[in-house]
Amino acid sequence: MLVSERGVPILVLVAACVAGAHGFIDGLYCGRENCYEVLGVGRDTSKAEMARAYRQLARKHHPDMHKTQEAKSRATERFTLIATAYEILKDDESRKDYDDMLDNPEAVYRHYFRYYRKRMAPRVDVRIVLAVTITVISVVQYYGAWHRYRTAIDHLVTVPKYRLKAVEIARADGFYNPSRKRDRRRKEELKDEEESLLRKIIEEQVDIRGGYSRPSLRQVLWVQLVLLPVTLGHLAWWQARWLFKFTLGGQELGPVEKEYLIRRHMGLSQGQWDALEDRERQGFLRDQLWLKDKFKxxxxxxxxxxxxxxxxxxxxxxxxxxxxxxxxxxxxxxx
Missing domain, CATH: 1.20.5 (Single alpha-helices involved in coiled-coils or other helix-helix interfaces)
Known part of the structure; x- marks a missing residue:
């Protein structure tokens, strides 16, 4: 190894100078051979002509065309070089990088960077990555919504108000009878059955709204993206209707429009508005909070x-x- 007076290796610099002298670098593209010369074509050759030349050389140098082991070995080496040259030159981007190396042999580090960046970059379709990402988000959304909903139901089962109401409904339907005799072996099993019964009744009787509401597929990202044109169309129709009917036409606002203005003044989403109790929403309407001055x-x-x-x-x-x-x-x- 060559070493400078200060003990710094200068082998890399010598290699760069040698590479710059002839434009070919070991380990890059076709090594010390010219990819165009390997295929027997020029730099202005079209892709069709290049493919034709490649097929002819591939048939000629294919290992199966030779009989002796030594000839097969030489043919394999040449066949691999021909395939490498064709793979480099048939791709517009890699061909452009290779031509740049031929024209600017002194920019060794730039050629190394471009070559290995292309080789190491993952060859994955961006559409596949995007589809997988959206799918993962949708699955997490859906199962997360179910987890929140079940958590809310489990909490309501422990609230005396809802539990007693569920017990009354179960007794009226003849499904709940805690005074019956229980086998010790089935005690825990019967308790689990009663809890499941009460939970089911609460699910049917209680209307949970907001972030803990029962999950819907319409809330999933995939479905929202599929329905995006419909959503945008509905939004455009809503804005146009508001413009012609109320802004220009001067008609009186309906209950839906009043609730929309109140919700917008308060900065509430549709889910947050739906989570409010009916008496609260009716109180806002009585106070005429859709009017900006009264809301302030x-x-x-x-x-x-x-x-x-x-x-x-x-x-x-x-x-x-x-x-x-x-x-x-x-x-x-x-x-």
């Missing part, structure tokens, strides 16, 4: 009531006294 007055009143509740809270009073006497906490790095 209502919001200010709500903020004042919240401040009054906080002022009466013992914990909040304690917090205010602490802040008044000690101020905000500080972080020390002396320890």
């Amino acid at each position: 007055v209502w919001k200010q009143r709500q903020e004042e009531e919240m401040r009054a509740k906080l002022a009466e809270s013992a914990r909040y009073k304690s917090y205010r006294r602490y802040m008044k006497n000690h101020g905000p906490g500080q972080i020390s790095f002396e320890d």
Whole structure:
């Protein structure tokens, strides 16, 4: 190995200079041979002519065309080189990189980078990656929604209000009889059956809304993407209808339009709005909160009531006294 006066290896620099002298680099493309000369074509040869030349050379140098082991070995080596040259030159991008190496042999590191970037890059269709990603997200969405829904049902089973109501319904239907004799071996089994019965009744009787509502396939990303044209069309129709009917036509707003304006003023999604109790929504309609001025007055009143509740809270009073006497906490790095 060559070493400089300071002990730094200079073999790489010598290799770069040697490569730059003739434009070919060992380990890149066709090695020390010209890929065009390997196929017997020129740089301006079309793809069709190049494919024809490749087929002729492949038949001539195919290992099966030779009898002796030595001839087969030489033919295999040549056949591999011919196939490599054709793979490089039939692809527009790799052919462009190869021509750049022939024209600029001194840019060794750039040629190394381009060659190995193309070879190491995963040959996966972007559409497949996108489809798999959307599928994974959709599956996680769906099973996550089911997990939240079951968690909500399990919680409601423990709430006395809903549990007693479910027990009454089960007794009325003749499915619940805790006073019957139980075999010790079946005690746990009967308990599980009763819990499952109560859970099923609660699922049928209780309307859970919002983020813990019963999962729907329409909420899955794949379905939303498929229905996106329909959704955009409905949105365009809604905006056009609003423009001509209410903005230009001056007609009175209906209940749906009023709820839409109230929901928009409050910054609530459709799911959050549906999760509200009916009496709350009716109260908003009675207060005419679809009108911007009345909504501002209502919001200010709500903020004042919240401040009054906080002022009466013992914990909040304690917090205010602490802040008044000690101020905000500080972080020390002396320890």
